[in-house]
Every structure is written in C-alpha cells, then in structure tokens.
Amino acid sequence: MREFLVEITTTVPEGTSQDEVDRRRAAEAVRARELAATGNLARLWRPVGEVRSIGIWRASDEEELHAKVLGTLPLGPWMTFSVTALQPHPNDPGGPDATP
Secondary structure, three states, X not given: OEEEEEEEEEOOOOOOOHXXXXXXXXXXXXXXXXXXXXXXXXXXXXXXXXXXXXXXXEEOOHHHHHHHHHXXXXXXXXXXXXXXXXXXXXXXXXXXXXXX
16 A cells, blocks of 8 residues: 555534534544554644644555545545655665664
C-alpha cells in the first residue's frame, strides 16, 4: 500500500444540531478505529491550537484513498482534504535500510 499525508479540515454547516454533530463525531471515532485496524489509517495528529488534523493514511492509490477510505468517514461531507502522495526517502532514519 502507498502512503499519503492527508490534511483534513472539518467545517460543521451552520444550523446543524448539536445532536447531529455528536452523532457524527461518535461514528467518526468508530470508523477511525476500523480504518486503523485495516491498516488504512497509520497515524493521526491535531496541531496544537488548531482544529484540523494531519495523518498518514494508506491505500493502493489516490483513487482508492478517496473512494474507499476518506469517502467512508461520517464527517466526510463536512471535510476538505489536502492529499500528498509519499515515497520513501533514502535518508529516512526509520526506513528499511536504516542502521541502529
């Protein structure tokens, strides 16, 4: 699977009830655990003081990432995504050729 750096910004539409927001956020947490279990979600961070998320996501290609991974998020309709495909760097200290 290929890795992608994904920045996510969620904007709740005006007029959305708090019950709907809470329901979707709870469903989002469940879906994130499912995607982590399948290996599609590797890491997820929230920058200090910000409401966006940054994560390492995995899929066979960008089309699958959008259709079968990000597109399944309950908050997806309220999200904007910035996706950057990643490839290994030869100087990655955690890469397969790294020496301890």
